Amino acid sequence: xxxxxxxLVRCFASVFPMMNEEEIRASNVVPLFxxxxxxxxxxxxxxxxxxxxxxxxSGLLELGSFEAISQFVRKQNPFEVTRE
Amino acid sequence: xxxxxxLELLKQPVAxxxxxxxxxxxxxxxxxxxxxxxxxxxxxxxxxxxxxxxIGLYGDLVGSLERLTPSRGMVVCVLVEWGDLDPRLGxxxxxxxxxxxxxxxxxSARRQSERLADLVKQLAEKAPVYVSAPTxxxxxxxxxxxxxxxxxxxxxxxxxxxxATSLSAHKRVRLLSSQLxxxxxxxxxxxxxxxxxxxxxxxxxxxxxxxxxxxxGLIQDSPPKKGLITDLDxxxxxxxxxxxxxxxxxxxxxxxxxxxxLYQQFLGSLASSGVLLAxxxxxxxxxxxxxxxxxxxxxxxxxxxxxxxHWKPKSESVGRILETWNIGAADVVFIDxxxxxxAEVHAAFPEMExxxxxxxxxxxxxxxxxxxxxxxxxxxxxxEDLIRLNSIRTGSTLRSSxxxxxxxxxxxxxxxxxxxxxxxxxxxxDDRAFELVNKTNQFNLNGKRYSESDWISxxxxxxAFLLTASYEDKYGPLGKIAVVMGKTFGRKVHVSTWxxxxxxxxxxxxxxxxxxxxxxxxxxxxxxEYKSTPRNGPIRDFFAELLGEANGPAPSVHRASFDANVxxxxxxxxxxxxx
Numbered sequence: 001x002x003x004x005x006x007x008l009v010r011c012f013a014s015v016f017p018m019m020n021e022e023e024i025r026a027s028n029v030v031p032l033f034x035x036x037x038x039x040x041x042x043x044x045x046x047x048x049x050x051x052x053x054x055x056x057x058s059g060l061l062e063l064g065s066f067e068a069i070s071q072f073v074r075k076q077n078p079f080e081v082t083r084e
Numbered sequence: 085x086x087x088x089x090x091l092e093l094l095k096q097p098v099a100x101x102x103x104x105x106x107x108x109x110x111x112x113x114x115x116x117x118x119x120x121x122x123x124x125x126x127x128x129x130x131x132x133x134x135x136x137x138x139i140g141l142y143g144d145l146v147g148s149l150e151r152l153t154p155s156r157g158m159v160v161c162v163l164v165e166w167g168d169l170d171p172r173l174g175x176x177x178x179x180x181x182x183x184x185x186x187x188x189x190x191x192s193a194r195r196q197s198e199r200l201a202d203l204v205k206q207l208a209e210k211a212p213v214y215v216s217a218p219t220x221x222x223x224x225x226x227x228x229x230x231x232x233x234x235x236x237x238x239x240x241x242x243x244x245x246x247x248a249t250s251l252s253a254h255k256r257v258r259l260l261s262s263q264l265x266x267x268x269x270x271x272x273x274x275x276x277x278x279x280x281x282x283x284x285x286x287x288x289x290x291x292x293x294x295x296x297x298x299x300x301g302l303i304q305d306s307p308p309k310k311g312l313i314t315d316l317d318x319x320x321x322x323x324x325x326x327x328x329x330x331x332x333x334x335x336x337x338x339x340x341x342x343x344x345x346l347y348q349q350f351l352g353s354l355a356s357s358g359v360l361l362a363x364x365x366x367x368x369x370x371x372x373x374x375x376x377x378x379x380x381x382x383x384x385x386x387x388x389x390x391x392x393x394h395w396k397p398k399s400e401s402v403g404r405i406l407e408t409w410n411i412g413a414a415d416v417v418f419i420d421x422x423x424x425x426x427a428e429v430h431a432a433f434p435e436m437e438x439x440x441x442x443x444x445x446x447x448x449x450x451x452x453x454x455x456x457x458x459x460x461x462x463x464x465x466x467x468e469d470l471i472r473l474n475s476i477r478t479g480s481t482l483r484s485s486x487x488x489x490x491x492x493x494x495x496x497x498x499x500x501x502x503x504x505x506x507x508x509x510x511x512x513x514d515d516r517a518f519e520l521v522n523k524t525n526q527f528n529l530n531g532k533r534y535s536e537s538d539w540i541s542x543x544x545x546x547x548a549f550l551l552t553a554s555y556e557d558k559y560g561p562l563g564k565i566a567v568v569m570g571k572t573f574g575r576k577v578h579v580s581t582w583x584x585x586x587x588x589x590x591x592x593x594x595x596x597x598x599x600x601x602x603x604x605x606x607x608x609x610x611x612x613e614y615k616s617t618p619r620n621g622p623i624r625d626f627f628a629e630l631l632g633e634a635n636g637p638a639p640s641v642h643r644a645s646f647d648a649n650v651x652x653x654x655x656x657x658x659x660x661x662x663x
């Protein structure tokens with residue numbers, strides 16, 4: 001668990017308010033974006049705003065799962081402190 | 085507010101008791117995050133409103149406005165950008181930026197702007213409309229270098245300036261201040277080219293949030309403050325009167341005191357729009373009289389009433405001023421250069437906005453003037469605004485006379501040669517009635533306030549009526565001072581709103597209003613939607629006097645009972661019906 005993960009969960013939770021944290025961590029964005037086209041654009045914007053990472057919507061779709069997106073974010077910001 | 089905060093705010097439940105508010109966001113671009121920010125800023129300002137935002141079609145602002153039929157209570161926001169005037173002024177259209185195209189673009193923009201103005205004005209007849217003129221930079225399509233303004237660029241700006249001028253003159257259109265937006269959102273940081281190309285949303289997040297915040301502020305439309313109490317030494321003028329004398333206090337450049345002159349000029353502007361001004365100063369009253377008699381004062385002495393100049397605590401002075409004005413502390417701003425005096429007054433009147441005058445600091449005084457304009461800003465200056473101070477001055481004199489063994493109220497009313505003019509109808513465009521209902525606290529049936537859209541909706545019901553009253557006697561006019569709103573159900577009248585200005589107390593205007601309703605509507609009973617508020621004691625007292633102990637939570641009065649209890653009404657009545 002890291003601060004990164006918590007912040008990413010907040011981003012997901014604000015875009016998909018019906019999902020709880022457990023569902024978010026197990027989620028894949030591809031079917032979610034199929035259901036709500038604006039959600040993808042909003043999540044891309046939130047990741048840019050929260051982490052300063054400029055990712056394309058197509059990039060998020062390629063990454064797919066929350067875990068893969070989380071790893072991508074950690075890679076872009078490697079100095080984030082891991083939470084105990 | 086950032087986007088995450090906005091989304092999280094919108095996840096919070098609406099505070100109870102909640103009411104629905106419908107808003108239509110008309111723009112030619114994808115509203116995307118602007119819609120989120122607008123909803124969030126409105127939630128922040130109006131926590132009891134369940135806000136539903138509808139949107140139009142992408143790329144068709146004019147069509148969206150043409151198709152819109154506002155529902156009851158709806159407000160409309162119209163955000164115009166350059167691409168709405170001609171798609172070639174946006175960057176998603178590749179219709180051509182050749183120099184030969186420019187004349188055609190300008191002409192097309194002019195026609196579209198006129199069309200937009202007409203549509204917005206038509207809509208404003210049915211719902212309040214909030215408009216933002218183009219906020220984004222024009223594209224680099226002109227033949228001159230960036231540092232040089234091109235003739236056609238100027239023509240385009242003239243077109244949008246004309247659009248803004250035309251719309252701002254309409255009473256139900258609120259135009260967003262481009263000057264304030266310029267201050268808060270720098271032009272260079274507004275346009276997000278990538279977002280515009282990839283999603284059709286042209287604003288940076290920062291700009292979208294600022295724009296939404298300003299629009300939400302316009303929609304919230306909080307009532308203006310009513311009075312300002314100012315100190316004198318080192319505030320209204322530079323210098324300590326008791327130390328240097330009336331001749332040497334200053335408010336001009338020669339005395340290195342120009343900002344005090346500017347402050348006086350600003351107060352004069354407030355006074356001319358009906359804001360009450362008074363003085364609370366620890367000073368020798370004779371010296372203050374001398375200083376006020378100087379004929380180079382920028383602010384007229386007549387604009388200040390009352391003037392409390394003595395050595396007693398400032399909170400005592402402020403208390404007496406509030407009593408004379410008959411308004412609450414929350415409606416007043418107090419200004420003094422001494423932080424200690426400001427603290428003393430604030431401790432006595434916590435609801436009052438108390439500000440330290442930043443003497444010697446040019447920039448902060450400038451900012452203070454802008455802050456004050458925000459406190460006292462109003463839509464229109466009515467004829468009542470122009471006579472308010474005079475009627476308070478007269479009322480104060482009459483009260484003093486009565487306290488000093490003067491005549492009874494009956495004698496006074498007979499001798500005053502009072503004339504009440506009653507206006508009856510269902511005209512929602514009565515701005516003074518709308519203003520009175522939304523700012524009166526004391527003689528107020530239930531404290532209910534109306535948004536513009538609620539106001540318009542109320543009078544769309546055929547059963548609804550609006551009765552207003554203006555008053556004049558030999559001491560001068562009070563203007564329009566009472567409003568009764570309600571609906572008729574056969575011979576029963578349901579009054580949902582009743583307010584009367586505190587300047588009109590003790591003149592039996594309230595009795596005349598009821599008498600008129602009984603007669604005009606051939607009513608048998610009038611039922612009042614009464615609710616006690618912390619400040620509506622005067623109307624509670626009126627009911628107690630008229631109805632006695634039977635006065636319950638939903639008081640009503642029958643015609644026979646009213647006729648038996650009504651006191652002598654000696655006024656001359658003028659009726660203006662069907663307005």
